[in-house]
Amino acid sequence: MAMEKKVFDSEEDLAVSLAKYIADLSAHFAKNRGLFTVVLSGGCLIECLRKLVEPPYVDSIDWSIWHIFWLDERVVPKTHVDSNYKLAYDGFLSKVPIPPDNVYAIDDTLSAEGAAEEYEARLKHLVSSKVIDISSKSGFPKFDLNLLGMGPDGHVASLFPAHPLLKENEKWVTFIKDSPKPPPERITLTFPVINSSDYIALVVPGAAQADAVGVALGGGSGQNGEALLPVQRVAAEGVLTWFLDKEAASKL
Numbered sequence: 018m019a020m021e022k023k024v025f026d027s028e029e030d031l032a033v034s035l036a037k038y039i040a041d042l043s044a045h046f047a048k049n050r051g052l053f054t055v056v057l058s059g060g061c062l063i064e065c066l067r068k069l070v071e072p073p074y075v076d077s078i079d080w081s082i083w084h085i086f087w088l089d090e091r092v093v094p095k096t097h098v099d100s101n102y103k104l105a106y107d108g109f110l111s112k113v114p115i116p117p118d119n120v121y122a123i124d125d126t127l128s129a130e131g132a133a134e135e136y137e138a139r140l141k142h143l144v145s146s147k148v149i150d151i152s153s154k155s156g157f158p159k160f161d162l163n164l165l166g167m168g169p170d171g172h173v174a175s176l177f178p179a180h181p182l183l184k185e186n187e188k189w190v191t192f193i194k195d196s197p198k199p200p201p202e203r204i205t206l207t208f209p210v211i212n213s214s215d216y217i218a219l220v221v222p223g224a225a226q227a228d229a230v231g232v233a234l235g236g237g238s239g240q241n242g243e244a245l246l247p248v249q250r251v252a253a254e255g256v257l258t259w260f261l262d263k264e265a266a267s268k269l
């Protein structure tokens with residue numbers, strides 16, 4: 018796997034560079050695949066996408082090829098303030114002409130178990146219809162671009178430090194009922210799926226994440242060499258790019 022680290026003077030500069038990175042990948046996949054599968058997380062990520070919904074990108078990107086998925090979701094209605102769908106819709110999806118049929122939200126009418134099973138079944142169907150590729154290396158679904166955030170404790174998606182779900186290596190989608198960060202019930206893609214992505218952007222602005230960035234990029238590990246933080250388990254089949262501002266990078 019190739020890994021790049023970009024550190025920006027400000028969160029504004031990070032957002033500008035992230036928009037160009039995503040627009041370039043969209044053009045690349047438009048040319049090579051005719052489709053662009055993009056996974057969104059919640060949290061700060063959506064705010065960092067704000068330059069994509071402005072000129073020149075809002076008018077120059079071919080939004081018709083985009084297919085949108087969620088990295089994780091909270092078990093709440095789509096209208097709830099904690100919903101990652103609502104966050105993405107309000108801040109991004111409502112501002113760009115992605116075809117509504119290409120937006121694959123996690124079902125908010127089901128239990129955590131039910132929603133995870135239903136999303137995995139939907140992903141399998143989309144693999145059969147060739148919207149999503151399968152990784153020839155891992156056998157798991159391979160998204161074109163996975164846009165990840167990271168919490169101050171180093172969690173990514175709804176995969177938290179020292180939680181047994183970190184080691185899930187069969188399911189594509191799973192659920193958690195004891196998330197240390199509220200709300201407790203969530204649905205999440207698993208590490209084998211995340212790590213089969215062609216491109217991953219780890220978008221981490223702000224001083225609150227500095228300690229975790231310091232451990233992750235400083236190579237900190239536990240007694241038996243195991244990763245201390247969930248974010249240290251992130252890898253991409255293609256390229257993993259860290260987008261940091263100088264506050265987030267202050268402990269490097």
Ligand SMILES: O=C1O[C@H](COP(=O)(O)O)[C@@H](O)[C@H](O)[C@H]1O
Pocket residue numbers: 058059060061062088089090101165166167168169172173174175198
């Ligand atoms: O709970 C969550 O947290 C992570 C990180 O959020 P951030 O606000 O620290 O960026 C987020 O990526 C995930 O999607 C979300 O459900």
